[in-house]
Amino acid sequence: MVTRVATYTNHTLLSDLALRNAARVTDLQNQASSGYKSRDYSGIADSTQRLLNLEGEYTRTEQYLRNTTQAKLRLQSMETAVDSMITIATQMKTLLIQASSALQGDDVNIRGQARQAMEQVANLLNTNLDGRYLFAGGRSEEPAVDLDKIYAPDNYISDADVTLTDATTLTSLGITSGQIQIVSTDVDGNSVTTTVNYNAATDDIGDLRDAINSVTTNGAIASMRGLGGEGDPRLNIENVGNGSITISESGVGNLLTVLGMEKIPNPREDADYYDGDQLILNARVDDQYEVSYGILADNPAFKKLIQGLGVAAGTEDEDALVVAIGFISDAIDNLPNVQGQIGLDISNIERFEARHEDFKVFAAQAISDIETVDVPLTLAELSQHETALQASFISISRAADLSLANYLR
Structure with missing residues (x-):
């Protein structure tokens, strides 16, 4: 085919249209096969910055959702553990009330039941999720509760009928x-035997207490406090750690008999069983917001429950069991508040979770609108352009056949 001056303009126009149509057909074929508008950002230059912004926010939102999911799972595990503790406390209170009844007391193995309940509570406070002990604060790699320290120290306590002060001679x-x-x-089973002398003519209860406490190798301490922290002060002689203690009289003395010293657990106010720290965990749930969450195993509600179970596990003394009931009743009153705090933390996290879920749906759709094509519509448009391209080729072919001879014919 020879392009002449007379036909050059038409030929160039037809060729240019055909080439552009062919390029469009190629683009549409690629879009239809891949589902994407372009294989690189240059193909969507007018929307590139918006796409990059959306992708960045989508990635951050996914991380926030991972944070909220992780925190919520931990809190839900803690909530379940506290719920189980409420059940244990309620059952033990019922058993203790039964044990105080003359008709049913012999049928209740209260010490065995209390020890079993204590172990269950310890295991619940040592709840582990994904390698983290949830009630241990920041020291989550170690159990929150030391089972060897959870029971009240072995303790001798004076009779309630004997009125004592430090100044009582x-x-x-x-x-x-x-x-x-x-x-x-x-x-560990290592024992130490120590003798403590007392002089009735010169000593008072304070002197006796100081004499016991001054012997640093005997593994025992003496203090004045009421049973369960209530009532008149009573002399307590207890193991320093969490082992056992035995006290006996030697010579002609009668101190143990007169004071009515009896082996009854009398928990102190501390939480010696707790091996965690005081760090409250945080979860980043938004650009400008962190949620503090979690409960520590030394929470007063847990401590009351452990103290009550510790008393019940160590004695059948009626006065002591009344104290145990008091501790456990306090725990029953306060554990729902702990559970409510956990539920509040969960609710707070879920608000941000719902917000991020909504944004994730929006961002995913916006990204899809920028990046992808409607394949059926693309195929329809492709068919139109292919038809136009074929028409362009036919037009070019026919224009090439134009001549004066053909025209005169």
């Missing part, structure tokens, strides 16, 4: 001079 109580032997055994 031994003579006024009818105590004769003598000595007591204290045998203390630690959790």
